[in-house]
Amino acid sequence: MIRRFGSLPQTAQKYIIRHGAYAVLPKSGALLLTFQAAPIPEFQLPGGGIDAGESPLAALHREVAEETGWTIARPVKIGVFRRFTFMPDYDLWAEKICHIYSATPVRCLGKPSEKDHTAVFVPTSDAVTLLGNAGDQSFASRFV
Numbered sequence: 001m002i003r004r005f006g007s008l009p010q011t012a013q014k015y016i017i018r019h020g021a022y023a024v025l026p027k028s029g030a031l032l033l034t035f036q037a038a039p040i041p042e043f044q045l046p047g048g049g050i051d052a053g054e055s056p057l058a059a060l061h062r063e064v065a066e067e068t069g070w071t072i073a074r075p076v077k078i079g080v081f082r083r084f085t086f087m088p089d090y091d092l093w094a095e096k097i098c099h100i101y102s103a104t105p106v107r108c109l110g111k112p113s114e115k116d117h118t119a120v121f122v123p124t125s126d127a128v129t130l131l132g133n134a135g136d137q138s139f140a141s142r143f144v
Contacts, residue, residue, distance in 0.1 A: 002080055002082045005081050005083050005134040006083040007084055008084070015095040018096050018097070020059070020096060021056045022045040022063075022100050023046050023047055023103045024100065024103075024142075025045075025102075025103055026104075027104070031122055032105045032120070033046065034120070036067075038116040040088065043122070043132055044067075044132055045139070047060060047098075048066075056077075056099050060103070067117045067119070068117070069111050069113070070109070071106045071107045075101040077100070078101060079139060080099050081098050083095075098135055100139045124140070124144050128141045
């Protein structure tokens with residue numbers, strides 16, 4: 001059974017299952033996060049949806065680069081959780097299955113290519129409280 005964080009699913013709501021790969025990225029006492037300014041301002045673990053035919057690791061590398069501008073190395077899966085949420089970017093209700101990895105940020109290639117995202121290094125203890133959902137907070141707290 002996959003641990004759930006956040007709200008219980010609404011019984012009258014239909015949810016689309018959406019798998020995603022996300023990374024806890026520690027470096028020098030800080031975590032590399034992405035700040036998404038719109039549609040809802042929020043600090044997040046970098047990552048996102050796994051496209052059809054894409055492996056979780058390929059999605060992880062692609063999403064981290066898009067949202068932070070950084071390349072990563074040595075990803076290791078540290079867990080999985082699910083949450084039920086509305087995704088305004090896609091106008092859909094999703095049961096998000098979040099595959100969480102730990103990896104090392106290696107090299108900044110430039111600014112994030114993902115619209116409204118900014119890469120931010122945040123001291124690890126502060127990052128846990130800034131993250132926008134309880135699942136991200138739980139996995140980030142392992143690095144405090």
